[in-house]
Amino acid sequence: xxxVYAARRARLRERCEAAGSEAAxxxxxxxxxxxxxxxxxxxxxxxxxxxxxxxxxxxxxxxRATDHPAxxxxxxxxxxxxxxxxxxAAERAVEAGVGSLAVEEHHLTVxxxxxxxxxAPGLRLDDLGTAVEQQRLVKDPEEISALRxxxxxxxxxxxxxxxxxxxGRTERHLALELERRLVDHGAAGPAFPTSVGxxxxxxxxxxxxxxxxxxxxxxxxxxxxxxxxxxxxxxARTFVIxxxxxxxxxxxxxxxxxxxxxxxxxxxxxxxxxxxxxxxxVVLEAAGHGERLGPGIGHxxxxxxxxxxxxxxxxxxxxxxxxxxxxxxxxxLPGRGGVRIxxxxxxxxxxxGGPELLTITTKELLAL
Amino acid sequence: xxxVYAARRARLRERCEAAGSEAAxxxxxxxxxxxxxxxxxxxxxxxxxxxxxxxxxxxxxxxRATDHPAxxxxxxxxxxxxxxxxxxAAERAVEAGVGSLAVEEHHLTVxxxxxxxxxAPGLRLDDLGTAVEQQRLVKDPEEISALRxxxxxxxxxxxxxxxxxxxGRTERHLALELERRLVDHGAAGPAFPTSVGxxxxxxxxxxxxxxxxxxxxxxxxxxxxxxxxxxxxxxARTFVIxxxxxxxxxxxxxxxxxxxxxxxxxxxxxxxxxxxxxxxxVVLEAAGHGERLGPGIGHxxxxxxxxxxxxxxxxxxxxxxxxxxxxxxxxxLPGRGGVRIxxxxxxxxxxxGGPELLTITTKELLAL
Numbered sequence: 001x002x003x004v005y006a007a008r009r010a011r012l013r014e015r016c017e018a019a020g021s022e023a024a025x026x027x028x029x030x031x032x033x034x035x036x037x038x039x040x041x042x043x044x045x046x047x048x049x050x051x052x053x054x055x056x057x058x059x060x061x062x063x064r065a066t067d068h069p070a071x072x073x074x075x076x077x078x079x080x081x082x083x084x085x086x087x088x089a090a091e092r093a094v095e096a097g098v099g100s101l102a103v104e105e106h107h108l109t110v111x112x113x114x115x116x117x118x119x120a121p122g123l124r125l126d127d128l129g130t131a132v133e134q135q136r137l138v139k140d141p142e143e144i145s146a147l148r149x150x151x152x153x154x155x156x157x158x159x160x161x162x163x164x165x166x167x168g169r170t171e172r173h174l175a176l177e178l179e180r181r182l183v184d185h186g187a188a189g190p191a192f193p194t195s196v197g198x199x200x201x202x203x204x205x206x207x208x209x210x211x212x213x214x215x216x217x218x219x220x221x222x223x224x225x226x227x228x229x230x231x232x233x234x235x236a237r238t239f240v241i242x243x244x245x246x247x248x249x250x251x252x253x254x255x256x257x258x259x260x261x262x263x264x265x266x267x268x269x270x271x272x273x274x275x276x277x278x279x280x281x282v283v284l285e286a287a288g289h290g291e292r293l294g295p296g297i298g299h300x301x302x303x304x305x306x307x308x309x310x311x312x313x314x315x316x317x318x319x320x321x322x323x324x325x326x327x328x329x330x331x332x333l334p335g336r337g338g339v340r341i342x343x344x345x346x347x348x349x350x351x352x353g354g355p356e357l358l359t360i361t362t363k364e365l366l367a368l
Numbered sequence: 369x370x371x372v373y374a375a376r377r378a379r380l381r382e383r384c385e386a387a388g389s390e391a392a393x394x395x396x397x398x399x400x401x402x403x404x405x406x407x408x409x410x411x412x413x414x415x416x417x418x419x420x421x422x423x424x425x426x427x428x429x430x431x432r433a434t435d436h437p438a439x440x441x442x443x444x445x446x447x448x449x450x451x452x453x454x455x456x457a458a459e460r461a462v463e464a465g466v467g468s469l470a471v472e473e474h475h476l477t478v479x480x481x482x483x484x485x486x487x488a489p490g491l492r493l494d495d496l497g498t499a500v501e502q503q504r505l506v507k508d509p510e511e512i513s514a515l516r517x518x519x520x521x522x523x524x525x526x527x528x529x530x531x532x533x534x535x536g537r538t539e540r541h542l543a544l545e546l547e548r549r550l551v552d553h554g555a556a557g558p559a560f561p562t563s564v565g566x567x568x569x570x571x572x573x574x575x576x577x578x579x580x581x582x583x584x585x586x587x588x589x590x591x592x593x594x595x596x597x598x599x600x601x602x603x604a605r606t607f608v609i610x611x612x613x614x615x616x617x618x619x620x621x622x623x624x625x626x627x628x629x630x631x632x633x634x635x636x637x638x639x640x641x642x643x644x645x646x647x648x649x650v651v652l653e654a655a656g657h658g659e660r661l662g663p664g665i666g667h668x669x670x671x672x673x674x675x676x677x678x679x680x681x682x683x684x685x686x687x688x689x690x691x692x693x694x695x696x697x698x699x700x701l702p703g704r705g706g707v708r709i710x711x712x713x714x715x716x717x718x719x720x721g722g723p724e725l726l727t728i729t730t731k732e733l734l735a736l
Binding site: 057080082103105106107108109110111112113114127172173176179180183188189193208295310312314 | 448473482495548576
């Protein structure tokens, strides 16, 4: 596995040199983990000034395997807990004779950037921009395999919940039970805070579970994901509680389902991000829900739950093969509730069978 | 309650004006919540340019009561999800004729700071520094009362766990059960990820729970806290599993307990932060554990789990009355395990009865 990380770092060093910077200082947490193979939060990675160096304030060889860096990365654990690993790394760069250092201006605060400048006045600080985020867009087979397991775990946790009795239980308890089941099935933890919305709370994106109890006739929407080896899946489903859904529930469900399917079917290498959004959005606009839609209908997943690409009306760029994304449209009718349907998929060419669905729980409208 | 937030904002505006800035732009999440009374993550608060203005991309009047701003704060929900609330707020400041704006350079990234500069070229950007964090140090009675309830909830969750059977259960399951119990007792959620360490993992600060099962003869250390109305308690206790602790366990426990007591007893208005650290540290150094100690022996708690003041050897400053802190020394012996004892207390003068202990679970060495 060490070679994978070495290749990623080599690619970044090349890109950095081509842009005119001698070395790079990576400080975004997910970016550092992606390149180093593992790192504790707050660590900084210095590339291009001798051997690649990971600076951190906590020992990465603790108990979390995801914190262990690759063997060929040199590790410097700073003794002073208040020390800034980025500053320490910049000092090492200067000692190694580096004259220009590209930093992540979208991760470093103004205060930290100034501290870098003052410990190394002769050092020119360039902007690395989102070079690492761009490198992370297309996933390799190992990464996709981790996401596949993360999706499987979420499917299992959700499947078990559906077999239990739901009426009378609160949103909070259902969310906690889902998180326990994620861990039971091998997740390091939830990929993001599990959302459970019942009745009027159903269909709300990112709804924080409350003490509302599940009642007969409710829509119940659930959004969860597993963190498996740092990779994060996402799935949402909406159910009806009781025997027969009401007409408005069937109608709304069908509309959101059609939009989600349209979004999934739009996933192909070369498709502009905004066209995926558009494909799903037009379906819900036609149904009169245009004003009720969220900012986008999906996003990338990987080492972060919500990463590039963003499938929004104004997003720039096109999908590539092997980019995992969610397709997650939802509609909420104030006072009544709503529907959210969300899958994690991997973009594949038609020759490769089209989009690969990782979260396979049924999307039929189940009455529980 | 609205007056409390208005008074906090007035104080910050005055401080800002005294430092020569016409207006202030607050972007640290906890700082925004502290001043606005509530806000969704990522919101930015503009003070001193007409009516105080909260800019956000999600509607704060959603389902989380802690996101609701005070009534006299004007709210601007930005339509574009990619919009930066700080940039929108800076634009409003310019429209209001503001010439100089103090921003939080330790929260704003270089990229966002540059975006502020480019939308408002005539605007002078000053540094607000940690003015709001300093204002947050001393808590008012409402805040302390929220922390008191947060501590009570953690005590209850821990107390119930101790009555259950522990042998054979994994660290992960115990941690999840504790988090469920926190929510049962009224917490919005855990204050931070619950840590449970058994056997060789016991006593490690911030240990992420694993599949290690609790065994006879183990030390079991547990660290948890509740989030109640945004305020976060913290408690850690260490137990012995089985009937009789081994001699080394009794000895180590007594040493850490003595250090923790010395730290607690050092809490008084006017005591330098570093002296509290010193009081606990010398006890453990004398016992030969100097090399095994963490960076500090406590920290402030409030809207964040780990906030100012930091009780470390190099911290500058002195305690005030009504500052809530943890005292949390621990020693871990590699391969064997260790002890961590942690309380949340409020600094009080001797006339007021001395330090007020919020987490009241017994610190006797219990054999479970």
